[in-house]
Amino acid sequence: MAARRRRLRKRTRSQVQGWGIVTALAAAVWLAGNWATLWPILLTVFTTSTVGAAGWMLWRAHHRAVGQDRQWRAQEEAKARELSMTEVDALSWQDFERYVADLCRRDGCSGVVVSGRSGDLGADVVGYLADGRKLVIQCKKYAPQRSVSSHDMQKFVGTARPEHGADVALFVTTCRSFTRDAQGLALRQDIAAVHRDLLGAWVKGAHLETLIPLNGRGNGTTRRAPA
Structure with a gap:
């Protein structure tokens, strides 16, 4: 077989x-x-x-x-x-405020004034964009490793528009980040949160108008400042 x-x-x-x-x-x-x-x-x-x-x-x-x-x-x-x-x-914090004001002037802002004193209710730098909108800037000279807190952002939100009539509000800092709560508040209240990287880009020549629509993560805000 x-x-x-x-x-x-x-x-x-x-x-x-x-x-x-x-x-x-x-x-x-x-x-x-x-x-x-x-x-x-x-x-x-x-x-x-x-x-x-x-x-x-x-x-x-x-x-x-x-x-x-x-x-x-x-x-x-x-x-x-x-x-x-x-x-x-x-820079000292006073020189930092003056430097931010110089950046605004470089980018075509007019009537730029630096407070340079305590009790300014968050309006460290005030001026007008080329299209006439009022610009109010809070400057925080922090160490790079720090973060801007929600408390800092709340104080600026509470004064930028109600007290100073800002059309455009910038929170400019030398530290690398904003806390999550501060970031969320900036988005909801249409605050341009300019952290260290964005500030570095501004210093290197990026125009202020390109920073206004950005928040602290470099993303577009949920809404734009009124024209």
């Missing part, structure tokens, strides 16, 4: 091999007879595949290079902002 099965398997393999040889020969004969028609098609397919593969590889390389360049630029810009901020860090 076992010998019969072995003979059967051997016969089956022989048949399969035989049919394979016949099929290969038939294909070879058919190709030989139709080669004049087939070779342009095969050449086109080969060329298209080669060009497509080369294009895909070039796209991948370009995409990778663009990503690396973007990352490098972001790192260099961050280094440049931080280098400029070391000079800002060396």
Whole structure:
């Protein structure tokens, strides 16, 4: 019985091999007879595949290079902002307020006044944008590792518009962040929360008008200041 099965398997393999040889020969004969028609098609397919593969590889390389360049630029810009901020860090809080006022004047604000005293109810710098809107700025000269608290933001919210009639209110600080509660309050009350990174961009030449729609995370506010 076992010998019969072995003979059967051997016969089956022989048949399969035989049919394979016949099929290969038939294909070879058919190709030989139709080669004049087939070779342009095969050449086109080969060329298209080669060009497509080369294009895909070039796209991948370009995409990778663009990503690396973007990352490098972001790192260099961050280094440049931080280098400029070391000079800002060396200012006293009074000089910091005057420096922020100078940035406003640089960007076309008029009638810019610095309070320079305690009891100013959050209006450290007051001026007017080029379109006539009143600008009120609270300046906080904090260490970089600190965060602006919700209490700080509440006091500014309570005075910027009710007391000073601000059309545009900025909270500018040298520290890196606002607490979550302070951030949320700034968004709800349409306060532009300018933390260290945004301030660094301002120092490096970003226009004040580009900072107004931003909050402390660099995202757009839920609404814009009235025109």
